[in-house]
Ligand SMILES: [Zn+2]
Ligand SMILES: [Zn+2]
């Protein structure tokens with residue numbers, strides 16, 4: 001199929017440029033063409049960009065776009081062992097939530113990721129009149145999908161115990177008397193009255209006014225410290241009076257928002273489930289190869305276009321060959337994302353990788369005087385690219401004609417990119 005391209009072009013980073021107009025057919029309609037692999041078989045496999053499209057539609061272009069840039073920023077600035085987002089047990093809500101350094105994951109993004117959404121799977125009804133589906137946190141679904149498509153990698157941080165039926169971590173330990181089954185069990189000290197040898201729990205000492213009396217020899221214990229010996233601790237049942245070393249341990253699930261079991265469902269230790277808590281970051285290697293992040297940006301911008309009814313063609317920068325309006329010298333340059341409107345306006349977006357800063361400056365110089373073509377560079381403060389750029393006189397974050405630099409900071413950069421795109425394509429000036 002891809003035989004219309006006789007000589008393969010390469011962009012400045014050496015990537016092979018593929019014609020993208022072929023892949024675009026059917027992209028919007030939902031029914032994508034069959035994926036034809038190298039051997040010519042027509043096995044239908046969901047392509048990565050189709051998966052990304054589904055994720056963007058399900059979770060919204062704003063959230064997914066900002067998250068992708070936030071993770072990209074983390075991957076560029078931190079070492080390969082650090083994690084950008086991690087799960088933890090929230091003490092207040094008793095739920096597993098995601099948390100991240102605000103430098104990468106600003107509070108609004110964390111809040112949105114921890115939103116509860118209904119799970120799509122069916123639950124067996126437990127004679128309940130309401131048929132509410134159990135709510136899952138958004139991050140549990142979104143991050144898992146991003147791991148599934150290979151964009152994120154995750155690693156286990158720790159483990160917590162969860163309910164075997166509803167998976168809630170809101171559990172309470174319950175102790176029962178092995179003799180009578182009462183839960184009136186407490187841990188207490190085992191003491192010995194030294195003079196007579198009386199040995200029992202300290203609760204058995206008789207109270208006489210403010211004083212304690214030995215029930216065996218009837219002597220008043222004047223000085224507890226010197227007249228008794230503490231032998232250790234033991235459990236004591238206030239129901240039947242038995243002392244024992246090992247109570248029956250049961251776990252109670254305190255989650256009342258589930259239909260999977262009755263309130264106060266209890267189970268034994270061996271039935272407990274384990275939930276791993278994960279840490280996430282951009283999959284290794286992606287920081288030097290922003291193509292995957294580009295795919296997210298591409299789909300998020302495409303979804304924005306559909307939602308805002310500004311008709312745009314969006315390509316992630318595997319090639320520029322399909323764009324007729326693009327001058328020859330720019331076609332071979334290669335951009336992360338290219339956006340084109342029906343009236344021929346073009347926005348070129350680059351995601352700076354921190355390497356080869358010169359290429360961005362060169363591209364910008366090619367755009368001088370071409371007012372129908374806008375260039376936006378997404379960069380992090382620490383990349384050489386931005387440093388280099390600032391030396392050329394264009395201030396970071398400034399709106400210099402058709403060129404803009406957007407710093408990827410604190411989860412607002414994608415929104416800023418979208419605003420700029422909106423401005424260009426809705427005809428706004430200035
Ligand atoms: Zn439960
Ligand atoms: Zn005594």
Ligand SMILES: [Zn+2]
Nearest residue numbers: 177180237240
């Ligand atoms: Zn008992």
